[in-house]
Amino acid sequence: MCPLPKLPQHRELFSQLSSIHARLSNQRSIAKKHPVHRCNEVQAEAATQFLNILWHYLESLCLNLKSHTITNVQSNKDRVSLLLKDSFIDSFPARDQPFIKLFVDTQLFTVLSDSRLTSFESGES
Structure with missing residues (x-):
């Protein structure tokens, strides 16, 4: 395996995603009891927020x-x-x-x- 380089503006991205990660971490026990394809409302909302943040991040890399x-x-x-x-x-x-x-x-x-x-x-x- 080769080491991956750091993401541009990784601290800002981490800051934006850390609260979503914390919410999903609190849902870990629920996730162990249910299959991956079934998620509760909190998990679905967190996934949507995560994807939106990631999409905006990728868009920001392509601004110029x-x-x-x-x-x-x-x-x-x-x-x-x-x-x-x-x-x-x-x-x-x-x-x-x-x-x-x-x-x-x-x-x-x-x-x-x-x-x-x-x-x-x-x-x-």
């Missing part, structure tokens, strides 16, 4: 994505955008670049960036 793209307008007025990954990685502080280098090669980043690039191409952002 547009400034690292090249857009080509085709003759039929279609737009095609290409992400300059090295430029995007270099836009982060040196301490965050090890994580971002790994992150840009994940399917999650590909889906997120493709979604962003599509919205740029259609003129939504």
Whole structure:
């Protein structure tokens, strides 16, 4: 196993998730008695909050994505955008670049960036 680099802004993310973790930790005895696919209202709400925080965190990592793209307008007025990954990685502080280098090669980043690039191409952002 290779060591994972620290997440950018990991302290802020930890701070946001710690109260949700505490709530779920209090539900541990309930979780042992019930299958994973069945959860109570507290667990479901905590999971939703966790996912929302994580989604906003990932979105925040991609805020400056547009400034690292090249857009080509085709003759039929279609737009095609290409992400300059090295430029995007270099836009982060040196301490965050090890994580971002790994992150840009994940399917999650590909889906997120493709979604962003599509919205740029259609003129939504």
